[in-house]
Amino acid sequence: MSVEDDVRAAWGVEPLRGLWEKAREALEVASPPATFRLELPDAETQRAVGELYGRPMWGQGTRISLSKLDEATRRSRFALGLAEALEILHEQPLTRREAAERDERRERTAETLRAALAERGLATAAWAEPWTQWLRQYGRVGDDELPAVARSAAKALGALALAEPPEAWTSRSELAASVGGAHAFDNGTALSRVVLKAAALAHGVETPGNERERRALWERCGVTLDAVSATVLCWALPLVGSDDWSQGVRQRTAQGLPTHLTHLDLRAAPARLVAPGTAIAVCENPRVLESAVEDGIAHPVVCVSGRPSTVTRALLRRLVDCGAVLHYHGDFDWPGVSITSSLLAHHGARPWRMSAADYREALDQAAANRTDLPNLVGVPLETPWDPRLSELMSTAARAIEEEAVLPTLLADLRRGLST
The missing domain is CATH 3.40.1360 (Dna Topoisomerase Vi A Subunit; Chain: A, domain 2)
Incomplete structure (x- = not known):
């Protein structure tokens, strides 16, 4: 038998099942606690946990130290750390819940953005995936705001000149009104930030960092900030x-x-x-x-x-x-x-x-x-x-x-x- 089979035969028994489940639960939270509470419902569980942990167990429950449990598994004949033992016993590695939740949230964000772009025929644009990745990581758009921002951004982007020089021009206020608000593209708004990022990626330029650069990028996309300042x-x-x-x-x-x-x-x-x-x-x-x-x-x-x-x-x-x-x-x-x-x-x-x-x-x-x-x-x-x-x-x-x-x-x- 392999080492993994030996571990499962020795430690994968019913009296130890609760110990391993509680240990995994504790290790997978964002900030693992020093100890966790373990129920000891019967004498067989008390005996098995006590032999592994290295001290007698009494009563219906006890607190288990993660560091001491890790020391106990390393002192065993298998010489495995606690995380390694749990990966073998449960046949899957530890996953910090925070990371898993973050990855799941990012994937939901990506799906929302791709769906919004697809509605406007923009999902296959060369800039679409880099923009989606940027928004997932750095867009600073809340989960509750995301669907509305994604739809509005995609609608606005569909009206911009992102590949060729513009054939016609629109004012920024008119563009904002078309997506639901006269001030939607004012400097500093989430919608302005994410649309300009997509425009910068589409035109292969740096993300604008000041008013002059923002104006230049808007104009490059066929948007005038007003009807009097550009001459x-x-x-x-x-x-x-x-x-x-x-x-x-x-x-x-x-x-x-x-x-x-x-x-x-x-x-x-x-x-x-x-x-x-x-x-x-x-x-x-x-x-x-x-x-x-x-x-x-x-x-x-x-x-x-x-x-x-x-x-x-x-x-x-x-x-x-x-x-x-x-x-x-x-x-x-x-x-x-x-x-x-x-x-x-x-x-x-x-x-x-x-x-x-x-x-x-x-x-x-x-x-x-x-x-x-x-x-x-x-x-x-x-x-x-x-x-x-x-x-x-x-x-x-x-x-x-x-x-x-x-x-x-x-x-x-x-x-x-x-x-």
């Missing part, structure tokens, strides 16, 4: 309308002033903004637009000021819908490449001096002028409009900001970009 910088837009709104923008241009348009402005704007075929220069850095204003260049310019905001994309889409032709130039760095790719793919923009030859020319000009260029950092990206550009940027490992090629861009604007 897009414009210069000399050749508006065709005779309405007060169009005349007001044209008056600013006549005074040599650029215009910051908000979502509220775009709501008030006429449906038709510019004539079909209008060439619009789109730049990344406000310095390009500012220089065009200072030099009195009348070519229309829109500045995206980094990654395009929701109002920027809304204006660009409106212009394209009117038949305008967008020409985009940005920084020669990997974020600039990402923005270029997005605007070309989703707004039909044309690359403006964003070829490998343009990058090489800028490198040579910087070398001739002994201008120090910043290192190119980040993960290389493809440049489908000119595959050679990505290769050359990776090789040269230097970033070129728009200001470094400003004279060339301004010369283009003076001549006018073709349609």
Whole structure:
């Protein structure tokens, strides 16, 4: 016979059954007690427990010390600790009740979240499982709140742009109202926290840690925090309308002033903004637009000021819908490449001096002028409009900001970009 068989034959007898059950019960609680109460209903139980424990047993019950019982099983001919003996006798290892309950609670949480996501067709999204695991461990949502939060979060996530740039935009208050409360997505709410976590995972960015980062992530998903704070910088837009709104923008241009348009402005704007075929220069850095204003260049310019905001994309889409032709130039760095790719793919923009030859020319000009260029950092990206550009940027490992090629861009604007 094996050692396990010997243990079961010697200790798995009826008079000791209560001892082992009580010992397991005591060891599996979150904080095991020092002793436990054991009933001794008859003489046979008293004898068996006394022989194992190492002292005579009298009366109908006694207190058993866990540490002394462990010492007794180790002193026995089997030389087993109490936990090992219980695993053999009961044919299952000890499980701390707290851990088991925690695992069970987490699994219930996961099932609730998966069911809510499945209702919105999101259960198979790449971010769904990491989000579920995060919420199980760190989401800080109470069991009683979880079903409602899961349903509301899934409904909101179904309305967000989590893979592609948004085709349309909604305000955060409208989104909140759609899930049952005007303030559901205010900063600090459980719903805001769990939805932004899913959005961060979907877009492959860090969880936002401040108001600026939260705003950027909401906008990346097609949500505006309000209709007035986000703006897009414009210069000399050749508006065709005779309405007060169009005349007001044209008056600013006549005074040599650029215009910051908000979502509220775009709501008030006429449906038709510019004539079909209008060439619009789109730049990344406000310095390009500012220089065009200072030099009195009348070519229309829109500045995206980094990654395009929701109002920027809304204006660009409106212009394209009117038949305008967008020409985009940005920084020669990997974020600039990402923005270029997005605007070309989703707004039909044309690359403006964003070829490998343009990058090489800028490198040579910087070398001739002994201008120090910043290192190119980040993960290389493809440049489908000119595959050679990505290769050359990776090789040269230097970033070129728009200001470094400003004279060339301004010369283009003076001549006018073709349609």
